[in-house]
Amino acid sequence: MFENKVPTKLFTNMEIDGKEFQVDGDGFLSDPYIWNEEVARLFAKYDGIEELTEKHWAIINFIRKNWEEKGMAPMIRSICQITGVKLKEIYQLFPLGPARGACRVAGLPKPDGCV
Amino acid sequence: MNNFNDKKNKALKVLSEPKDSKLITYLNSCVHCGLCAESCMYYLTTKDERYIPAKKVELVSSIYRRYCTFTGKHFPKLTNARELDEELTEEMTDLLFGACTLCGRCTKHCSIGIDIAYLVREGRKMLTEMEIIPASLQSTVNAALTTGNNMSIPTEEFTDTLSWLEDELKDEVNDPNASIPLNVPDVNVLYTLNPREPKFFPLSISAMVKIFYAAKESWSLSTKMYDVTNYAYFTSNNGEAATIAQRLYDEVRKLNAKRCVLAECGHGSRAFRWEGPNYLMRTYPFEVLTSVELLAEYISQGRLKLDKEKNKELITLHDPCNLVREGGVVDEQRYVLKHAASRFVEMTPCGTDNFCCGGGGGQLAMSEYNERRMKNAEIKAEQIRKTGASIVVTPCHNCVDQLMQIDNKFKLGVKVMTLSEVVADAIILE
Numbered sequence: 001m002f003e004n005k006v007p008t009k010l011f012t013n014m015e016i017d018g019k020e021f022q023v024d025g026d027g028f029l030s031d032p033y034i035w036n037e038e039v040a041r042l043f044a045k046y047d048g049i050e051e052l053t054e055k056h057w058a059i060i061n062f063i064r065k066n067w068e069e070k071g072m073a074p075m076i077r078s079i080c081q082i083t084g085v086k087l088k089e090i091y092q093l094f095p096l097g098p099a100r101g102a103c104r105v106a107g108l109p110k111p112d113g114c115v
Numbered sequence: 116m117n118n119f120n121d122k123k124n125k126a127l128k129v130l131s132e133p134k135d136s137k138l139i140t141y142l143n144s145c146v147h148c149g150l151c152a153e154s155c156m157y158y159l160t161t162k163d164e165r166y167i168p169a170k171k172v173e174l175v176s177s178i179y180r181r182y183c184t185f186t187g188k189h190f191p192k193l194t195n196a197r198e199l200d201e202e203l204t205e206e207m208t209d210l211l212f213g214a215c216t217l218c219g220r221c222t223k224h225c226s227i228g229i230d231i232a233y234l235v236r237e238g239r240k241m242l243t244e245m246e247i248i249p250a251s252l253q254s255t256v257n258a259a260l261t262t263g264n265n266m267s268i269p270t271e272e273f274t275d276t277l278s279w280l281e282d283e284l285k286d287e288v289n290d291p292n293a294s295i296p297l298n299v300p301d302v303n304v305l306y307t308l309n310p311r312e313p314k315f316f317p318l319s320i321s322a323m324v325k326i327f328y329a330a331k332e333s334w335s336l337s338t339k340m341y342d343v344t345n346y347a348y349f350t351s352n353n354g355e356a357a358t359i360a361q362r363l364y365d366e367v368r369k370l371n372a373k374r375c376v377l378a379e380c381g382h383g384s385r386a387f388r389w390e391g392p393n394y395l396m397r398t399y400p401f402e403v404l405t406s407v408e409l410l411a412e413y414i415s416q417g418r419l420k421l422d423k424e425k426n427k428e429l430i431t432l433h434d435p436c437n438l439v440r441e442g443g444v445v446d447e448q449r450y451v452l453k454h455a456a457s458r459f460v461e462m463t464p465c466g467t468d469n470f471c472c473g474g475g476g477g478q479l480a481m482s483e484y485n486e487r488r489m490k491n492a493e494i495k496a497e498q499i500r501k502t503g504a505s506i507v508v509t510p511c512h513n514c515v516d517q518l519m520q521i522d523n524k525f526k527l528g529v530k531v532m533t534l535s536e537v538v539a540d541a542i543i544l545e
């Protein structure tokens with residue numbers, strides 16, 4: 001019983017455009033497997049990205065694929081090299097950066113570390 | 116229930132067998148003047164009295180009185196002494212982990228000089244002894260302990276990233292021989308990184324390697340131990356903090372570098388340079404300095420040629436708490452900016468009185484308390500807005516991330532950069 005008091009990851013509900021999502025305190029999806037393209041669009045909108053362009057999708061899909069295959073977010077080098085999007089452009093496409101921006105939109109859990 | 120008692124006894128040892136005599140002095144000193152209240156962002160943005168720094172002190176000292184003083188043991192009510200029970204541990208977790216960035220601003224304002232942030236860390240240590248640690252924070256410590264870096268980057272991915280950045284460097288400086296030296300012994304400088312740089316934000320690596328190139332430095336990175344962070348500082352688990360610090364110590368020794376230069380990372384600088392000798396119980400036989408100091412040194416010795424007209428936008432500076440209040444690194448970043456940027460404006464307050472970005476003390480990693488973190492951020496957002504600057508510079512990657520979120524949430528429209536990035540942009544290559 002005492003062990004249960006240890007703070008574990010808490011989830012809350014977040015509403016975007018009338019749709020409810022269960023997310024962690026940072027807004028990352030609690031269950032990465034319920035992710036689909038609509039989730040991506042809504043999460044992006046929440047961050048102020050009104051429209052997902054082809055470049056956005058190339059990045060999102062690659063991050064998603066890497067996570068499904070290797071269980072982690074890809075290195076920024078791979079994102080640049082596989083999608084052909086220039087580094088500085090990635091930060092423009094996702095103003096919150098590859099982790100809190102792109103990985104969150106791609107439905108991944110929050111990466112550890114200073115992000 | 117025995118389980119709880121065992122843990123409780125371990126936690127109480129933090130108070131009954133103090134490792135440091137100042138602990139008891141501080142625990143006995145608060146005169147309840149209330150001066151510290153206005154220094155804390157948590158209190159200022161909510162006016163919730165639970166967040167007043169003195170209340171955080173009181174949590175720890177009420178336990179001390181209950182178990183370690185005569186009156187507290189026999190007449191607990193008289194001295195407001197409190198039993199360490201489950202209710203109290205929940206309150207401690209909520210306030211010491213969840214409502215403090217260890218920014219130390221209250222310490223500076225305390226009328227009698229109590230090191231409040233240190234007492235919060237001792238309180239966290241008690242919780243850590245009881246294995247009550249926010250999951251998100253401990254998972255980052257575990258990543259560092261098990262994989263050698265706090266983002267679990269495999270070595271091959273790390274070296275691939277560096278060779279990609281090396282190609283960029285060759286292009287940038289137009290020299291096919293320009294390189295990023297790896298694991299080279301007997302160099303002058305062994306440089307370190309925050310793992311978020313190779314993983315997601317490598318512009319600051321590109322900036323530093325260009326600076327080393329321009330300064331003709333003899334330097335290297337280690338592929339085995341390059342992580343400047345130490346999240347065990349945030350959990351106050353000194354054993355784990357020592358393990359992490361020891362690895363960097365061993366790597367500097369193994370490669371026989373003269374100086375270990377810490378990347379732009381506030382808590383990492385603190386954990387290795389200022390707390391490290393205590394964790395390891397030894398002094399360092401090599402020099403340890405922050406990259407901020409190194410940049411200032413390069414400029415003052417004329418090793419970098421800069422044209423500050425290359426940075427024309429109005430720049431403001433966010434001072435990382437650990438650098439200014441703990442490390443006393445205050446003038447160096449201003450000296451660097453004076454030479455690297457043409458237009459600069461200070462925030463108010465700034466320097467040793469600066470407000471935390473809100474992401475310190477492990478808050479950035481603890482999603483449990485995200486809402487409070489972004490509420491605190493109102494103060495920093497306002498400070499930035501008032502400067503009218505279009506670029507915010509800060510020599511700390513943790514602050515960078517929090518500032519990017521602040522920019523997004525409060526629609527400030529500013530660009531966030533590290534100090535080395537500004538310097539690299541101003542370099543004139545001969």
Ligand code: SF4
Binds near residue numbers: 168217
């Ligand atoms: S260290 Fe900073 S956040 Fe913590 S109580 Fe003091 S002023 Fe508040």
Ligand code: SF4
Binds near residue numbers: 144168224227
């Ligand atoms: S300023 Fe210092 S002495 Fe005064 S209430 Fe705060 S902690 Fe206590």
